[in-house]
Amino acid sequence: MGKSPSRAAAFRDSAEVRKGAKQPDGPEPDRGTLVTPSAEFPPLDPEERAALGRIGERWRVPRRPDELPVDPTLGRSRRGPAPSRFGRLTPIDLFTVEEPGELCATGPAHEPGSRTGRALARVRRTLFGPPLSSSAVIYERMRKLVALPILSSDLLSSVAYGPEALIAVLVLAGTSALGLSLPLAALLVVLMIAVGVSYRQTIPAYPHGAGSYIVARDNLGTTAGLMAAAGLMLDYVLTVSVSIAAGVSAITSALPAFTPATVLLGVLVIAVLLAGNLRGVRTAGNIFVLPTYAFVAAILALLLVGYARAAGRGFAPVSPPPVPATEGLGLLLVLRAFSSGAVSMTGIEAVSNAIPAFRPTEWRNARTTLGWMVGMLVVLFAGLIGLIHLNGLVPRPDQTILSQLGRVAFPTGPWYALLQATTALILLLAANTAFNDFPRLLFFMARNGHAPRRFLHLGDRLSFNNGLVALALAAALIFVAFGGHTASLIPLYAVGVFLAFTLSQAGMVVHWRRHRDRGWRRKLVLNAVGATLSGLVLLIAAVGKFAQGAWLVVIAVPALVLLANRIHRHYAALHQALALHPPSAEPVTPAGPRPPAGSAEGEELPQEVRHLVIVPVARLNRASLRALAYAASLGQPTLAVHIAPEDAEADRFREQWQAWGDHLRLETIVSPYRAVIGPLAHYLEALHTTRPELTLTVIVPEVVLRHRWHRLLHSRAEQRLRAALRALPGVVVTSVPVHVAE
């Protein structure tokens, strides 16, 4: 049976990854649209690899270390280990030997060590299920009849609120303006077909996934790609908010008692969707099949019955109730109505993201499916607009127009309830589509360094936890801020979607000009038409609904692009700073990103590291003696430092030091202002300034307490010292823990 498309697309064997990497489309070595857990560990580029070898050649260890005192494969020698004081399991059993030099962690090895940590892990496991291994990857492909409902839930569900959005704007100009709904709908149908045809051409050109971000970035450059991505991100967030708002109003239309709980219901639904997706809804595919077909069937039945009744009265339109005009019927209003109706097209890009999930030949099946989807959309959308016109319906605050139609068509029997139930269900499923696509988009952005790296991480249920949580938070925030009111959310919606459409199709125009495949001129023209129409709608939406809320999106898109670029710049600079360079003959390299000449941090070879070990000692007890013993055992030059608040104390300490035997050089620093951390940090900085090539290792004893509240009773000097020393170059901080039962 079918599986969730994104999930299915998410994992393919690594042979696929490599094939993806050789894909000739992209201007840079494209790693394809595939999701692998290894993305967090990108391979070295050839230059760095060469530098690595050159560095390795010069590596000399000053003193040959002894053999390892322990078997790193964890005692296949098997000298019956005693369970440790802090362990619950014999820890050795947590790892299995895979091959020489490689261990494999078993499930329990992921359990946190602390008691609260384990309790949380148990709660987590109950809610979200046990962790899934990277090998639990799905290879199933979807048949077209399964793919259709899965991929079209977002698109088809849009007809539940699209027609109403159009009429809700027209009615502002009074009842008489409602007649315009038919010509506007006709224009929208043209737009749907144009965009649909345009996307049909994108699919064979990008058989590994034709998301707007990738197509725009490949053909129009990074900024265009990021703009498309920003548009899509907003689109996904709003898809969740709008679909859930519409779904909740489908419920409250049928059951008005729930109206006051609108916001609560919506947030609950978002939480359930988040939890389900964190769990990794593996059988999500099956869930989709029935409701989508049921919804289509319900709407088709509604149309059939509705038109049959209208035919009974000779297709004479019922005149709508008189509504006073609150705005004049200007061009702006018509444009706003048009762009509001255009939200019926959101979700059309779902197929192009999911091409690799189809059965072979993937792109052909995907293209066919897209054709069916657009066909169904046109039928449902046009049919509903016509029927609304014939019945003279206008938006009402307490009921959706679809619900009104249902009540007209099915005045008795369970049919009305069925219609509302399938509508609510498909809308919630449509929201789920965004939960599949948003984290994947962030994954691709993160892989290119345009989003935080944490979005690369596959959680323990093989889902992108961080992306899912980000989406749920953003959607819930917007939902609450707008009170779960569909009509106020619609103006924000169209801009992002049509920005992505426009850029994707403009990208295809460039693509055809570059590649000049067979019939490229015709394809170019078709994509250009799609791009132009989408661009027009984008403009209409941005201008027409600017004051209604579109300004938010108009600000958010460049802000997101800017942020993504700042993030990219940081990662690029960091990568540059940490990149390996071949060692020069001279020990000092004045090259750009490397640290200043002679600095300890520049040393990449053990024979170049010069040590000075420093042990701050406040008083002589077991903890500080342990730190001193540790320091001395390293066999490097060692200096103990004591900070005294006054001379008398300094003398007393020195006398104790003599009593101990004066085994290490001691320097006391009198701090007449009684601060400890500051003078110590400055002393280390002074030592560093004197000999910048020295690596100063500061060894701090750290008393580890059992109970958290006990930590309030201590000054946490170790943490404060660590924070103060962070900024100093060449200062290594070593914590020697002493565990006490108390």
Next chain:
Amino acid sequence: MGKSPSRAAAFRDSAEVRKGAKQPDGPEPDRGTLVTPSAEFPPLDPEERAALGRIGERWRVPRRPDELPVDPTLGRSRRGPAPSRFGRLTPIDLFTVEEPGELCATGPAHEPGSRTGRALARVRRTLFGPPLSSSAVIYERMRKLVALPILSSDLLSSVAYGPEALIAVLVLAGTSALGLSLPLAALLVVLMIAVGVSYRQTIPAYPHGAGSYIVARDNLGTTAGLMAAAGLMLDYVLTVSVSIAAGVSAITSALPAFTPATVLLGVLVIAVLLAGNLRGVRTAGNIFVLPTYAFVAAILALLLVGYARAAGRGFAPVSPPPVPATEGLGLLLVLRAFSSGAVSMTGIEAVSNAIPAFRPTEWRNARTTLGWMVGMLVVLFAGLIGLIHLNGLVPRPDQTILSQLGRVAFPTGPWYALLQATTALILLLAANTAFNDFPRLLFFMARNGHAPRRFLHLGDRLSFNNGLVALALAAALIFVAFGGHTASLIPLYAVGVFLAFTLSQAGMVVHWRRHRDRGWRRKLVLNAVGATLSGLVLLIAAVGKFAQGAWLVVIAVPALVLLANRIHRHYAALHQALALHPPSAEPVTPAGPRPPAGSAEGEELPQEVRHLVIVPVARLNRASLRALAYAASLGQPTLAVHIAPEDAEADRFREQWQAWGDHLRLETIVSPYRAVIGPLAHYLEALHTTRPELTLTVIVPEVVLRHRWHRLLHSRAEQRLRAALRALPGVVVTSVPVHVAE
């Protein structure tokens, strides 16, 4: 001129400290009531010192370290140092050489290193002044005429609200009950004299400071001492709240426009007092002299004029306005009135805390001053009660009784305003007394391990910052919670004060029985009378005002004692766990608090430390190569560990490792659930279990970023790893920093 008593008492030369230590009074080696910055570094006890020498004898360094590569006295060699990249000053100039092996930090050495830290330090310096050296200690002693106003502001200011508190309770039983104020006042005068005489005897017995905590602890044991301390702590907090509430109502009585800002005004005053005390109000003494005498003069003038007018009409009392009774005139009400009036005695213990601040012979001068103070208190208190009775005044919500008296006595001229101003001023100064005494009390408690150690720390203005902030927070909290309303605070007040009085004087009874000095029987009887009377008032206050709020104190005192004992138990256990024990001949000691046999953390001698260095490597870049070089340069057995999310990545990494030259043993761990920290921690735990005597040093590269927001873009694996490894015994964590400009 005189200085603040607590400050003057705070610092005396160390000869005094040693004399104090030999004081024969205490059952334990008492370190006196002196405050030194060295209290944070208590000396070793003789047993530990002996153990230290024994451990030192067995100390062997496995490899003789080379000479120090740098002069720890910071280059009196003077090879003109380059200012460091992160430094602003040539750091070497921050230290001066005192004597061989000892440096002295100069002022700038206390500046924090970061830019925000320095900006904050500048703000701090502007608000609170530059840091003060430990040597800036005040030796001045007070003359009696200066000591009297300084020490009596708390006590004498109480008459501003004490009489009103008494009458406010009586009036609940209607106008007729007001006649009882005269006999109750007579009883209170007896109490004042009894307690005063009792304290007079305490002073010569404890010439180094006769605070209730110390007297009660010495004679009645720790629990009694802690109870007295808890009572005093509550007393000090309430002194601030009540004095400021009364001071603010003195202002609002004269200027009713300020009434709505009562809470704001009070919190502002607390903030100003806190800031002043953080600054360390060095000339606080002088501030006290004038207002206290002015207040006494104003009240005396008020009494004079008032009684003259009353004499004019033949001392015929004006009948008070009829007030309906809201409660019956029961015994409980009378007792409540009595204990409310007893708050006039708060502050009587100030002299006994400050004995060492008097000129020699200290105790004699202190005793004389106490006598004067009590005499003045009796005159003012009795005079006011009588005058209130003669004028038939009852409490009014918009004006204090003192203000009403003032308006009666001084209907014209500036005298009324002067009275209110001196009243407000002395009340605010009284609050300041608590700011002197509360942190000192916490210091003594902390020195005995009954309060968090941070209260031992002398801030950079030689004030106990932590104690001051704690007091201000607690007082502000209570002030706000009670809306700055004096009458609602009074019921909480008496219980704590009289608990401390009772315990202190009961302690003296025991003291006389033990010491049997000349005339001990008479002294014992006098103290017993004082203790009995105080105990009665305590009982009356606790029972009579239980429902009015005293229950809070009745709960708080045992809770504080419990908390102090828990804190003490923790410190004692920790001290025991970290105490030095002489090494036994066998390497393994199965003695109590030491770690389990053969554990790495038990080793206090360098030759016993067995190393294994472990370097987790995520990818090969400059940071990880630096960590590997650092690890290898230590010359200890070293193992690199790589955690891979899947097999393919593990293979790729191993191949890179080979390209580098395979200089160190590498173990890869495949983590099929993609977690990194958990498996690594468990692997280390498994290694530890196999060879518990090994010290595992985990060397983690830490990329130090410049901008805080950039940290959001990184997973902070280093911190998470450190947190996960905290619980593991014998695992040392070393951070090797790599600073990047980005």
